[in-house]
Amino acid sequence: MDAFDILGRIITLTLFAATLRMATPVLFATLGGICSAHSGVFNVGLEGLLDLGAFFAVVGSVALGSPWAGLALAIVSCLVASLVFAVIHLELKAHEIIVGLALNLFAYGLTNYLLVAILKATGFYKSPLIIGFQPVNIPLIERIPIVGELLSGHSPLVYLGFLGVALAYVGLFKTPWGFHLRAVGENADAAEAVGINTRLMKYAGMLLSGALCGFGGAFLSLAYLNMFSENMTAGRGWLALAAVNFGEGRPLKSLVACLIFGFADALAIRLQQFGLPSQLVLMLPYVATLVVLILSAIQRSRKAEQVLESPPPAAKPVEV
Amino acid sequence: MSSKARLKGLLIGVAMQAANYALILIMALVVGAAVILVSGKNPIDAYIALFQGALGSPIKIADTLDRSSVLILTGLAAAVAFRTSVWNLGLEGQLYAGAFAAAWVGFSIHGLPSPIHITLCLLAGTLVGGLWGLPAILLKLRWDVNEVVSTLMLNYIAILFTAYLVAFPFRSPTAFMPGTETLDATARLPRLMIPGSVLNIGFLIALAFAFSVFWFLYRTKLGYELRMVGFNPRFAGYAGMPVRRSTFLAMIFSGALAGLGGAVVITGFFGRFISSFSVGYGWDGMVISLLAQNHPLGVIPAAIFYAALANGALAMQSATGVPQALVVTVKGTIMFFVTVQFFIAFLNRRLRQWMPSTS
Amino acid sequence: MPEAVAMLHITKTFPGVVANKDVNLVVQRGEIRAIVGENGAGKTTLMRILYGLERADxxxxxxxxxxxxIPNARVAIALGIGMVHQHFKLVPSYTLAQNIVLGVEPRRGPFVDHERALREVHELSARYGLTVNGEKKVSDASVGEQQRAEILKALYRGxxxxILDEPTSVLTDMETDELFIMLRRLAADGKTILFISHKLREVLEVSDNTTVMRGGRVVGTVKTAETSDRKLAEMMIGRETVEIPPREEPPQVGQPVLELEGVDVYDSRGIPAVREASLVIRSGEVVGIAGVEGNGQVELAEAITGLQPIACGRIRLEGREIQNRSTRQIRQAGVAHIPSDRNSTGVALEAQVWENLIAVDYHAPPYSGMLVLAINRILSYAKDVVTRFGVQTPGLKSPTRNLSGGNVQRLVVARELGSNRARVVVAAQPTRGIDIAGTEAIRRMLLEYTGRGAGVLLISADLDEVLALSDRVMVMYRGRLADAGRVDETIRQRVGRLMTGAEP
Structure with missing residues (x-):
């Protein structure tokens, strides 16, 4: 078996289809992070929100027998948690990073507690009672040879995630609402002075952040795997934070980062099937994140250096 | 200002702090009680069982103190970083790195006198813990990479990498759980004379470090620089202080203390490195430091409180069936309220009304 | 003429201070009303109440x-009130037009109609003669243009x-003249203008009536045409103004202590902020740098003190080159620095008073050894300078945040001058926002220091301060230094010309 052969067996169409799937939960959390970042809040609670979403999606699905009900419960629970976050940060003036970390801790404790208390399970809960999302085949596209295999047959949430990127772009950069939100995040004083209710906008940004994480969490426990387990978010909220950072607030650029993580995730699973130690290949997404972080930082500092190295522009004096 | 007025001011300060902590604790207990009620249990019974389990007998008290050793060290690690405004969220990874290094020295070097072997183990843990903080701080200083995310990624990498090490190259064939060989007896921390308890000199080491870190931060030039940089880096640079060096040292010292924490818990409690051994010691360290308002001496009672919560949780679960994960929820609640300025401001107003003319 | 605004018996207290006490203010339609008073007289608070940013008791x-x-700004805007703040409230990454329409932007369907916004802004701008380029980003626009955008923002909302809060503090004389022409045009068009200032000359030039405030109360309202700056000043401070007379005898000037030769500094965006700056300060001399803020003064001060690298040129301290050394080396060589922004640069507000006092000298004997701080020695030194410089503090160990602004500045001066080591003092805006007693004290400390043979580089946007303290004056305009010469009867005219970029 030569190297190309091995490579050919690893890099298949399924790998790319899996990339889209694995990118989805990070993508939802990233879109959430972008919304709160534009309102001026650095949301480090994404991880905890995903965790809550994943858990309550299972609860909703089991209780009401429908994945959509699970999704609804996931969204509601994340909205409540973000509301608490927002109140403590905005009204009681606690530091955003600390409140975010507290949310992660709280969510981790609560889901594990309720896992035992409500679902009577330790460590993980898997049951035929969990009704997950069914894959959707897209009528025309599924027949196109390669494209069909790649794009068709995913969970509806995958399509929603990618639709979300477009919606976020339009919402943030084209509508009056986004126009106001970004103003609040960049200079809250200026927004307040023209009568924009900055507090309301910040709440909106953070609640949206929560709702989107609800989608992401539901995807994890009702579409990617039909189960809930401790630590099932596996740091995806943090990957999302890196993607937000990489995209500098632009949804499309962040999508690129999400796809990189998705690919690393998918590759890790694939490589495990080839007998590589799981512990090592599972490091891939985190290493990829570090690389993405470094690349985006270098790119930023290059930009700054280029400006510094350019000859003193005589045409552009310091104006008064 | 007369000494009487000064005393009065001091008393108000102490009373405010005490009331602040009492409020936070009550809020956390109330939230906890609500969560317990969800599972249909009686919160009071659960809290009594928790208290009994943590502090119900001398042995239990000693075990709680033992558990606090590593928490004191990770709490100090967080305090040093946070005081310098370095967001080192990588304590968990630095703890793992240090723990594995200490374990390796403990099981692969033989025939040393115990004091030397122990010292080497602890040194290795400290060193490797500090090194594990190095990439994040270098990236921050060179390219301005946000340390929040980079230290977190290094956590996952450290946990997975040590898991790999004990699953393959260093796997003990005899052990049931993936882990290393047991440490040589010469590398184990000696127990303190409390029969039936695991309390060992790790606790004394942790206490000694708490006082040393206090001395370092408040009495030395370097510590002063770290604190000033933490307050206002612009000011520190303007005054001529080495801002970048301080940031660098804060991260390395922080990592080193976390690594030492890992070394202490391996050589004192576990006796070998086990995959995923930490139940969030690093994360708890951050919360403990915040609870102590990043003060090294405040870390001691805060860590003991957290250790009591953790030890009590087990007892509570077996006695009343309330899952021990409850305690994590309570911890999260405490963290929510720790930095809420609201309490302090509110108390301040009230107390000033009660006791007028302090200045 | 009909009444536009009446504020009657307004009282507002903040914890510990009465900002407004039983204030009455009645303004007619089409009037330009100046409201003058010292810092802390309550003029801004009164206007913030009118604009809904504060609520009166x-x-x-x-x-x-x-x-x-008027519970909030939205209500004020609906009532036809607009406010131009002293510090502009603009979103940096948005264009000027986007800032002008923000909050009431024209829409097309569910989207913002940016083209229409731009068109409307340009129409409005043409109607009132307030020229702006709506497509420019705020970060690329000049201060004057930003201010015009702020005025248009209010007009766009009808x-x-x-209300204009200290509108001229950031403008050159020429820009100020232009602003006044625009204001008169607006008043003639029926707009009512409330104009906060403490510059009496300007007030006399533009306003119809002047209301003087002091200590939260209205001292009186006078017809501007029937008063003089001397009378207004008396009303403002309650006594005759003590103008520090220009220093009569020329000081004992000695050897050069600080020399700059062709220094270039680029700011963080890579734009040259200081260009070919050269100057000499001799021992015992105060050299003042006048000019509107933002012309490179901050960068110049930071380059001298090692906080910004210089691209070319030389800086010599008593003959030894110090350019691009570290801040600590430069400070040890004998440069003291009073920064223009005391709260963000001059102190760590959360740190204790003594920690701020020793921040420059802590690292060497006698205040520390190899490793450890000599706390007792530091405390006794701190106690000494606190008394010498009259810093009012609850204690050496109380957080600096508890000090008033004037005392924070005294603390900064005490730290920089207390050790008596400095050969050169770079003092940027040393008395900004400080009451009269504090201002006098700090000016005296600086002058005394030159008596010990040090040189002072005084950078101030307050021309009166520059003229009162300096032996020689230079003007900074667009990064370049121009020499205005010794302080004499015609200095004001010379400086005024140089500040607008005229050739010396």
Whole structure:
């Protein structure tokens, strides 16, 4: 078996289809992070929100027998948690990073507690009672040879995630609402002075952040795997934070980062099937994140250096 | 200002702090009680069982103190970083790195006198813990990479990498759980004379470090620089202080203390490195430091409180069936309220009304 | 003429201070009303109440004859009130047009109609002669253009009552003249203008009536045409002004202590902020740098003190080159620095008073050894300078945040001058926002220091301060230094010309 052969067996169409799937939960959390970042809040609670979403999606699905009900419960629970976050940060003036970390801790404790208390399970809960999302085949596209295999047959949430990127772009950069939100995040004083209710906008940004994480969490426990387990978010909220950072607030650029993580995730699973130690290949997404972080930082500092190295522009004096 | 007025001011300060902590604790207990009620249990019974389990007998008290050793060290690690405004969220990874290094020295070097072997183990843990903080701080200083995310990624990498090490190259064939060989007896921390308890000199080491870190931060030039940089880096640079060096040292010292924490818990409690051994010691360290308002001496009672919560949780679960994960929820609640300025401001107003003319 | 605004019996207290006490203010439509007073006289608070940013404890407000409550800015805007703040409230990454329409932007369907916004802004701008390029980003626009955008922002919302808070503090004389022409045009068009200032000359030039405030109360309202700057000043401070007379005898000038030769500094965006700056300060001399803020003064001070690298040129301290050394080396060589922004640069507000006092000298004997701080020695030194420089503090160990602004500045001066080591003092805006007693004290400390043979580089946007303290004056304009020469009867005219970029 030569190297190309091995490579050919690893890099298949399924790998790319899996990339889209694995990118989805990070993508939802990233879109959430972008919304709160534009309102001026650095949301480090994404991880905890995903965790809550994943858990309550299972609860909703089991209780009401429908994945959509699970999704609804996931969204509601994340909205409540973000509301608490927002109140403590905005009204009681606690530091955003600390409140975010507290949310992660709280969510981790609560889901594990309720896992035992409500679902009577330790460590993980898997049951035929969990009704997950069914894959959707897209009528025309599924027949196109390669494209069909790649794009068709995913969970509806995958399509929603990618639709979300477009919606976020339009919402943030084209509508009056986004126009106001970004103003609040960049200079809250200026927004307040023209009568924009900055507090309301910040709440909106953070609640949206929560709702989107609800989608992401539901995807994890009702579409990617039909189960809930401790630590099932596996740091995806943090990957999302890196993607937000990489995209500098632009949804499309962040999508690129999400796809990189998705690919690393998918590759890790694939490589495990080839007998590589799981512990090592599972490091891939985190290493990829570090690389993405470094690349985006270098790119930023290059930009700054280029400006510094350019000859003193005589045409552009310091104006008064 | 007369000494009487000064005393009065001091008393108000102490009373405010005490009331602040009492409020936070009550809020956390109330939230906890609500969560317990969800599972249909009686919160009071659960809290009594928790208290009994943590502090119900001398042995239990000693075990709680033992558990606090590593928490004191990770709490100090967080305090040093946070005081310098370095967001080192990588304590968990630095703890793992240090723990594995200490374990390796403990099981692969033989025939040393115990004091030397122990010292080497602890040194290795400290060193490797500090090194594990190095990439994040270098990236921050060179390219301005946000340390929040980079230290977190290094956590996952450290946990997975040590898991790999004990699953393959260093796997003990005899052990049931993936882990290393047991440490040589010469590398184990000696127990303190409390029969039936695991309390060992790790606790004394942790206490000694708490006082040393206090001395370092408040009495030395370097510590002063770290604190000033933490307050206002612009000011520190303007005054001529080495801002970048301080940031660098804060991260390395922080990592080193976390690594030492890992070394202490391996050589004192576990006796070998086990995959995923930490139940969030690093994360708890951050919360403990915040609870102590990043003060090294405040870390001691805060860590003991957290250790009591953790030890009590087990007892509570077996006695009343309330899952021990409850305690994590309570911890999260405490963290929510720790930095809420609201309490302090509110108390301040009230107390000033009660006791007028302090200045 | 009908009444535009009436504020009656307004009282507002903040914890510990009465900002407004039983204030009455009635302004007619089409009037330009100046409101003058010292820092802390309560003029800005009064205007913030009118604009809904603060709520009065008691009193009534009438706008155009109707009694109203103004709980927030939205209500004020709806009532036709607009405010231009001293520090502009603009979103840096948005264009000027986007800033002008923000909050009431024209829409096309569910989207913002940016083209229409731009068109409307340019129409409005043409109508009032307030020239702006709506497509420019705020970060690329000049200060004057940003201010015009702020005025347009209010007009776009249909404001006919305009509040301007210290509008000239950031402008050159020429830009100020232009602003005044625009204001008169607006008033003639029926707009009412409330104009906060403490520069009496300007007030006399533009306003119809002047209301003087002191200590939260209205001292009186006078017709501007019937008063003089001397009378207004008396009303403002309650006694005859003590103008520090120009220093009579020429000081004992000695050897050069600080020399700059062709220094270039680029700011963080890579734009040259200081260009070919050269100057000499001799021992015992105060050299003042006048000029509107933002012309490179901050960068110049930071380059001298090692906080910004210089691209070319030389800086010599008593003959030894110090350019691009570390801040610590430069400070040890004998440069003291009073920064222009004391709260963000000059101190760590959360740190204790003694920690701030020793921040420059802590690292060497006698205040520390190899490793450890000599706390007792530091405390006794701190106690000494606190008394010498009159820093009012609850204690050496109380957080610096508890000190008033004037005392924070005294603390900064005490730290920089207390050790008596400095050969050169770079003092940027040393008395900004400080009461009269504090200002006098700090100016005296600086002058005394030159008596010990040090040189002072005084950078101030307050021309009166520069003229009162300096032996020689230079003007900074667009990064370049121009020499205005010794202080004499015609200095004001020379400086005024140089500040607008005229050739020396």
């Amino acid at each position: 008691s009193g009534t407000i009438r706008v155009k004859g109707q009694e109203v409550k 404001a006919d009552i305009l």
